[in-house]
Amino acid sequence: MHTIFVTGGTGCIGSVTIYKLLQYQEVGKIVIATRSNNVEPLKLWLVDYIDPRLEFVTLDVSDYKAIEEVVLKVNPTHIIHLGAYQSPDCARDHIGGMEINTGGTMALFDVAEKLPLLKKFVFASSAAVYGMRSMYSQDTINEDVQLAPPNHYGIWKLAGEHLGRLFHKKTKVPTVCLRLNTTYGKGRDKGMTSAPTNALKAVAMGAISDELIHFEMPYQGRENYHFVEDVGAQFAACTLQPYEGFGAFNIKGETIEIRKFLGIVDEQARDLGLGDYSKSTVMVDAPPNLFVCDLEHEKISRAFKNLPQTTIEQGVRKSLEEFLDMAKKGILDYSKASS
Template sequence: MAEKILVTGASGFLGAWVVRELYERGVPFVLFDRDPELRRLDDLLPERPLDIPVETGDIADLDTVLDVTRKHEPTAVIHLAALQMPFCRPNPMLGARVNVLGTLTVFEAARQLHSIEKIVYASSAAVIGPEQFYGGKSVANDAPLAPATHYGVFKQANEGAARVYFQDHGVSSIGLRPWTVYGLGRDQGLTSDATRAIKAALLGREYTIRYSGRNALQFAGDVAAAFVECALDRRQVQKVFNLRGRVVEMQDFIAELDRRLPGAADRIRLSGGPIPVACDLDDTEFRAFLPNWRETPLDEGVDRTFADFRRLQQAGKLSVADLEE
């Protein structure tokens, strides 16, 4: 059967990058989201075809997900539909409905409809505890989990559900645990501050990053490629992989911006303590699984993000709403 990928959460930040990756590889895809507005994809892929198939609906409604999968018969699902941490914190009931029940519907659809050969889903580094929990050591894939937020607990539940669906029903899946993903379109969540700082530096604005300490930064194009390569891989497995990223002190990240735009270090500041999640993740198993996957160096990723923002700025399409929240 020819490959066709269903992308849930396609209107989101990472969803848009995944869709661009699929488009550039020539892989057929179908988009699913409750929000039919694809502004992030428009920014990333302004030349996109207007006839891209888009299905709208509630990811937590099994009948809806079954209808979409029966209609399009995808061979794999890249499941990114979720509520971010700031939205789960004040409303954990809604967060659980979208993030946990919404994930279960995708797995249940795969169980019932055998055209789906694999699910690649977004877990998160939020399942990991603080650095002191691991004694300062690098955190392996199978290290004990200690999420400190509802969002992290929901992601941990999904990893467990994936294991049981494989154990009981043979549903193949790969979960990926990104840390701080940066790039054009990242405008929600605490760790979006790195991307917002790049935009603020370009515009000569003041901006305060709401955390300090070490952070693992990952360019969005790399993470999107990881999801797509896992979805196209034909091995029937149940895996969860850390994605380590470039571990840097946030003050050094600001210095990286200042090297490109002198004076940025005077306008971009840090506030608050470190994010309570270990960032020294061991991704040896992931790199062994996909040995051809490549990671963009931080300086190159920052340059590409500056270039994306500058392109939108020159076209009069660069939104600054996220800098004014």
């Protein structure tokens, strides 16, 4: 039976990843490291039932000594490192972001070298390791292109990938870095690219209050989208399926124009009888989307089997249904750019 140690396990990606991991019988225990021990994000997926296989520990990933003490005590077979500052927090607090996103990652890799049972280390990287889309002339972008992160967050994620490469070189423990882009859907509560999720939430909130809430996207252009359940399923699969070596992978997703995404929101809202409450546009003179798009995902599809990819239409529809239910219960809030 596997013992999986997860940092950032009560965040958006962490919560849905744990939800997917619990569907595997070979998972014996999941130790969730969190600063707050707040289980509310997990309850979005587990409802009122907290699986007895879950164990919570209080841990700040910028406390390097505590990382060593906790991880050695847990002695996991697998590590999933999701704990990090997101882009706006890194922009606001450069040193704090570096201490968490780079220092915390380094500390975790250091202690992982001492784990006798460790079978896999999975690191949550980001499409922010790439340059802006205008930097690349090709139609689609694979993992081997030149990397030129457009902000501090991307620089530190790229540093994490290199730390993973060195960790694997020294230990031979299989190490996987997953590059994700704009995740939308239930549980997306913060981050620069949480805006598409807020467009969906505006429809649900408007339907409950019986008013049209006009939402404006704060950036424009094309965007690479991942449905949140697909992201959790891919993290879980890449953690538990066999893999040897070190690899950085784009997770599966789809790129479309932002205005087309908003059009799909309108279409799905109409199909659900919510058309009177759907009106999202792009802000006048909005800056271009900072992050890359048109990412290939053939590499991850070759390395791992049966990874899901929900169509944007299906993902938007399911998200609207879930947000409407949350709004009825009074538990739906807009996502925030930063913590």
